[in-house]
Amino acid sequence: MRKPRSLRTRLVVSSVALIAVVAAVISMVTTIALHSYLFSQLDTQLSDVARRAAGPAPPGVKNPPHAADLRFLTMGGQPLGTIGAVIPDDGGDDDIQRGGISAQSETTAGEPRVDARQLTREQTDALQQVSLDGSPHSVDIPHAGGYRVTSHPFDGGTLLVGLPTAQVEDTLSTLVVVEICVSAAGLAAAGIAGAASVRMALRPLRRMAQTAKRVSQLPLHEGEVVLRERVPEQDTDPRTEVGQVGAALNRMLGHVGSALAARYESEMRVRRFVADASHELRTPLASIRGYAELTHRGGEPVGPDTRHALSRIESESTRMTGLVEDLLLLARLDTGRPLKTRTFDLSPLVVDALSDASAAGPGHHWRLDLPDEAALVRGDAPQLQQVLVNLLANARTHTPEGTVVTARVRRTAGGGGVTVRIEDDGPGIPPETLPHIFERFARGDPSRSRAHGSTGLGLAIVRAVVTAHGGEVSVTSAPGRTVFTVHLPAPDSPALPTSEQKPAPEGKAPAADEAGAAPEGNSQAEHSFTTRR
Template structure:
C-alpha cells in the first residue's frame, strides 16, 4: 500500500511543481530582479534573480548566456540542454527535466525573448525549480508511513499476544486441573468462562467426562461396599443355620439325645434350618441372576388377571385370610417377564402374610394412569406397618425393619431386595406406604405397554 501510494503521490507533486512553473511564464517578473523589463531582458536581471529558482538566458544558438548560479552561494552544475529560440517558441509551457551533477533533478520551462528590432525571438528565458522539495516530501511520507507501519506491526503483535494469551489461558487451567486430577483429586472441575468458544466446548466436555468418571468411582466404591456388606451378611445368614445343624449333630454323636422325643425335635429343627438355608441360597442365586441383567422374556401382561391369580394362590396358602381384589376397568396391560412379575406379587403377599396378624384381610388393588403412562398394583395389609424413616431401607439386602421381623418368621431378608431388582429391570418403581388405619402398602408402578 505504501509503495502504491508513493508511486501515485510523486507524479502528483511533480504536476503541482510544473503548474507553478507554467504560472511563472505568465509573469516572469516574480523570479527576476525587481524592476526587470521582460521585453528587454539583460543579464543583470537574471544573475541577481531569486536563488529559489534557476533562471538563465539562452542566446540565439541555444547556449547559456548568463544565469543566477553565482547567487546561490553553493556550487551547482546543471546540464542545461541546447534550446533554440524557435524550439522555445513551439514548446511554451512544456515542462522538462534538467539533470545536475549532484542532488536532485530540476524541472524547467522555457519561453522565447523578443529582440528590440521586432517580434522575432532573440533568445530564450529558462526558469527551473529543484525537485528537492518533492523528494523531501516523499522522504517524510516514507518515514511517516514506515513509522506508522512499525507502530501497526507492534500494536498488532501486542494485540495478538494478548488475544492468544487470553484465548489459551483456559488451556493452562485445563492443564492444571488435569495435573490435580492425576494426583487423585477427582473433585476438580474446569471453570468455563467462555462456553461458546472451542476451548469452552473442550472444558465443558472434560467436565462432563469428569462427572462420569467421578460418578463411576462413587458407584464403584458404593458397589464394593455393598458387596462387602452383602458377603458379610450372607456369611452370617448361612452360618446361623449351619451352626444349629452342627450343634444338633454333635448332640446326637455324643449320645445326648437319648429319648425319642428329643431326637424327633432335633431332626425337625435340622430340617427347618436346611429348608431356610435352601431358601436363602435360592434367593441369593435369584439376586445374582438379576445383577447380571440378563434380557427379560417380555410378553403382554394383564395386571387384572395376574392380581386375580395371586388372590387364588393366597387363598390356597392361607385359607383363614380374606383376600380382596380391586381391578381397573381400563384393563391395564404392561410388557414384562410373567414369571418375574408373578414373583414380585408372591413376595409382597408373602411379606404381608408374614407381618400381619392371622386372620387379618389382605387387599390387591390394580390401577392405571393414562397421563403418566403407568399402571400399578398395590399389596395392602393391616399389620404393624413400617416406620417412615426406614421405608427406603427395607429394600436393602438382609435389612429387617425391626426385631419382630426375625429369623423365626422364615424370611431370608432378601425378598424385598428381589422385588426391587425385578421392578427396576422392568423400568418401574416400588415403594412402601402407610395403610390408612394401620398396616403397610407396597405399590409397584410399571410402564404401560405402548400401542
C-alpha cells in the first residue's frame, strides 16, 4: 500500500506539476511557431534562389546559361550545400540530366572557393521524387541531410533547387535544449520556493496540530482535567480560513473543558455519596447482624420458619456488609488518599492468600510457584493481600471443581519489579465480557444467582489498588487457560505514589518482619496445595 503524502508535499507537487505543464505548453507553442517561421523564411529564400537561377535570359541569349549548366551554384547568393538539377523538356520520364551541389574547396594558393560537385545516383533518385508543382517540399537527400526543394520552369526544361535545412534544424534543436534547461531550472526554483511558501502558509496548521496533540496526550478519561490548551490567538483570525478553523477548535476545547469539569464534579458528588452512604450503612448492618446472632443465642424456642428467616437475615447482612466495605474501599481509592506503604516480601502474602483459597475451595487443585529470592515490593500490605484474595476468589467462584489454579510469583528481569500471575485451566472468560472485566459491577454471567456472594466489585478493586501502587493488571483468556497478570514496580521505582508510613507500635516488630513468614495457623493449609520453588 502506498504511503500517504503530507499536505505540504501534495501542494508542492501539484504546484510544480502545474508549472511543468504550463512550461511544456509554452515551449511546444514556441517551438512550433519558430519552426513555422524559420521554414517560411527558408522557403522564401528558396523561391528567390530558384527565380534568380531560372530568371529571364540576358538580351540576345536564348537560355539563361546559369540555369542550364547550373552555374548559379558557384555564383554566390545562396548557402553552401545548395542543390541544383535540370530536367529537360525532351528528357522523358522526368529524368534529371544534370545535377550538382555547391561545396567549398581551396585553390592552389590556399584561398577558399565554391565548386559544384556532381550529384550521385542515389541523390538524383531522391530528387526525382519531388513533385514539379512549384511548391517547396521536404526531401531527405542521401549523404547530405534534409532539404527543402522546389521546381521552377525555364525555357527548355525545369530547374530543381534545394536548400539545406540543417541550420534551421540546429536552431530548433538549440531552442529545445534551452527550453528544457530553462524549464528544469525554473521547476527546481519553483519547487524550492513553493516548499518554503507552503511551509510558511501551513505553519498555523502545524501549531494547531501541536495543540491537538498535547490535548490528546492528556488523561481525559478520569480524574480532574484542567484543559488549558488553546490555539494561539494569532491563528484565530476569522478573516482567514485557517483562523476560522483555529477559532472553532478553541470553542470546541472550551466546550470539552466545561463538559469534563461537569463530569468530574458529578463523579465527585457520586463518590462522596457512595462513601458517606457506605460509612453510614456499616453501623445499621452491624446492628442487624448482632441482633440476628443474639436471637440465635437466646433461650427462647423459635420455630423452623423463624430460624430460617433469621439465618437469611444474617446471610444477607453479611453479604451486604461485604458490598458496603468494597464500595467504601473504592471510594477511598478514588479520592486518592495516600497509601501506608512499606517494603516487604510479597511471597508470604501469596502463601497466605492461597491457603485461605484452598480452605474455601477444597474441590479445586491449588498450586504455588515462588522464586528462590525474596520478591520485594513497596506498598500497602493489606490492600495488596486484598488483590490476591480477590483474584483467587474469582478463579474459585467462576471455575468448576477440579480446576487447577496456579499462583506464580516472579521477579522481573533487570530488577523492574515483581509479577504475579493467577492462572487456571477453567472454561475461560467470554470474549464479549473480557474488555469490561475490570469495570465495576461487571459480571461474566449475568444470569448467575447471588448464592456465590459476588458483588461484581472484586476485579474493580484489584485494578484500583494496583493502579494506586503504580502497577498494571491485565488478563488473557481462552478456553482452558485464563491468566490474570499483576505487575508491581520495584521498591525504588519513581512510579510509586507518594505515601505515608506510620511507625510500628513500641515493642512490636515492623509489619515487614511479620510478613516474612507465614503464620502458624496457615501451616496446615499449606499442605493442601503444591508448592514449587
